[in-house]
Amino acid sequence: MAGAALLGRLIWRVATVTRVVDETPRVRTLELQVPGWPGHVAGQHVDVRLTAEDGYRAERAYSLGSAPGEPPMITVERLEEGEVSPYLTEDVRLGDAFEVRGPIGGYFVWRPNDGGPLFLAAGGSGVVPMRAILRHRRNSMSEVRVRLLYSSRTIEDVIYREELDGEEVVHTLTRAQPPGWTGYARRVDPDLLREVAWSAEDEPLAFVCGPTSFVESVAAGLVELGYAPKRIKTERFGATGER
Amino acid sequence: MEALDGNAIGGILYHVFGREMTMAQAECVCGARGPLAECEVYLGGPGVVVRCRVCHNIVMVLVEVREMTCVDLSGLSELELPGWR
Numbered sequence: 264m265a266g267a268a269l270l271g272r273l274i275w276r277v278a279t280v281t282r283v284v285d286e287t288p289r290v291r292t293l294e295l296q297v298p299g300w301p302g303h304v305a306g307q308h309v310d311v312r313l314t315a316e317d318g319y320r321a322e323r324a325y326s327l328g329s330a331p332g333e334p335p336m337i338t339v340e341r342l343e344e345g346e347v348s349p350y351l352t353e354d355v356r357l358g359d360a361f362e363v364r365g366p367i368g369g370y371f372v373w374r375p376n377d378g379g380p381l382f383l384a385a386g387g388s389g390v391v392p393m394r395a396i397l398r399h400r401r402n403s404m405s406e407v408r409v410r411l412l413y414s415s416r417t418i419e420d421v422i423y424r425e426e427l428d429g430e431e432v433v434h435t436l437t438r439a440q441p442p443g444w445t446g447y448a449r450r451v452d453p454d455l456l457r458e459v460a461w462s463a464e465d466e467p468l469a470f471v472c473g474p475t476s477f478v479e480s481v482a483a484g485l486v487e488l489g490y491a492p493k494r495i496k497t498e499r500f501g502a503t504g505e506r
Numbered sequence: 507m508e509a510l511d512g513n514a515i516g517g518i519l520y521h522v523f524g525r526e527m528t529m530a531q532a533e534c535v536c537g538a539r540g541p542l543a544e545c546e547v548y549l550g551g552p553g554v555v556v557r558c559r560v561c562h563n564i565v566m567v568l569v570e571v572r573e574m575t576c577v578d579l580s581g582l583s584e585l586e587l588p589g590w591r
Contacts, residue, residue: 273520310517324514367516369526370543475508497544501508 275312275362276300280355281334286422290388291352292328292338297363300335303327305395306372306470306496309337309365313347321346326391326472326498327366328423330398335363338422340388371470371498375400379407379468380461384451384481386414386473390422392498396470397430412459414451414477418444433459451477456484463489472498509546515554516543518568522575525587533584534558534565 282294308326323346329336341352355361373381373396381400383393390413400409410431415421416438435447435455447455461467469490471481478499485495512519512528519527519542528543538560545565546557553569558581565581579585 271524273517308513308516322517324517364517364521367520367526368513368528368543369516370528370541371513475510497511498513499510500514501510 273364273367275364277360278311278335278363279360280357283355283357286338287420289341289352289420290338290422291341292336293351293355294329295335295337295363297335301366303331303335303366304368304372304374305330305399306392306498307366307368307395308392309335309363309367311337311347311351312362312364313350314362323347324367324500326395328391328394330395330402332402333398335366338388338391338394371472371496373399373468373470375403375405375407377468379409380465381407381409382460382467382469382485383409383411384414384460384469384471384473384485385411386451386477386481387416387420388422389471389473389477389498389500390427392472393470394423394426397427408461410459410461412451412456414473451481451484453484453487456481456488460485460488460490466491467494469495470498471495473500475499475501507548507550509548509557511547512541512543512545512556514547514549515556515568518554518575522568522577523587527587529588531584531586531588532565532582533586534561534563535581535583536561536563537583539584 276297278295278297280293281296284292308324310324312322314320325337328338339348339351342348385393412433414435418441437450440448471478478497482497516528530542532542533539548555556566558565567578569576
């Protein structure tokens with residue numbers, strides 16, 4: 264696109280729910296069929312728009328949890344005060360439709376040519392774009408080394424639990440641990456990062472996604488370990504973002 | 507209110523600028539420079555407020571009024587779109 268101003272419009276498209284997977288008591292994955300879907304890159308998100316009968320509209324951004332080439336999938340955590348997530352996690356049924364626009368984002372994305380080694384750090388539903396990256400790496404037979412550090416409150420809150428068993432994942436459970444738990448049981452801190460993250464000498468590429476406080480402390484910890492700030496990609500979500 | 511980042515407004519920015527914008531390099535009047543994705547973003551108010559991650563000055567405000575998005579870029583000294591040079 265060098266030198267050319269190629270302007271496009273991001274249009275709202277109708278997405279139909281073709282599959283529903285309950286991931287945890289509060290988290291649900293929706294597979295979507297979106298006519299005209301242009302395909303996406305691992306790490307991108309979509310905006311979801313709901314319109315009430317009186318015309319009131321609410322929009323929220325949700326990361327795509329599926330790899331390029333797979334149908335778009337969003338994984339939504341229910342926020343009690345939310346305007347959009349209660350519908351997407353409780354009321355929505357197979358065949359229901361709502362509007363989406365996307366895919367969106369060019370910063371928090373990974374393509375096999377970007378290389379690694381990859382260090383992924385996720386807090387809560389921040390694991391959603393990481394699954395897209397992990398799946399894309401696997402599907403593309405990439406030999407880039409990857410390790411995921413995943414912080415959850417309890418074992419029941421771990422999203423994609425079975426699928427992640429096949430990956431190199433280090434879990435930390437910050438609020439409660441099941442009997443016999445031998446893994447980490449605290450919030451991610453510099454010592455934990457030092458033990459889990461790739462050495463800075465390997466010039467890793469890091470992706471950090473989760474609530475703002477998680478992202479800021481992990482990113483700062485990685486810089487402390489010597490990671491190049493330009494190779495630390497961050498994505499924050501919160502109650503207002505409803506990722 | 508908790509700050510998010512520029513990723514959260516990728517859709518709105520695309521709508522306004524007609525292209526992917528989170529990788530656009532934003533330079534604040536303080537001299538700090540980086541991709542829009544790394545700026546602080548506040549979504550809780552009536553509009554979207556984007557602040558510099560270094561000096562916290564407002565670099566961009568987007569407000570939607572009757573289907574029209576009004577954009578104030580006066581806090582930016584430069585906005586470089588990748589591939590436009």
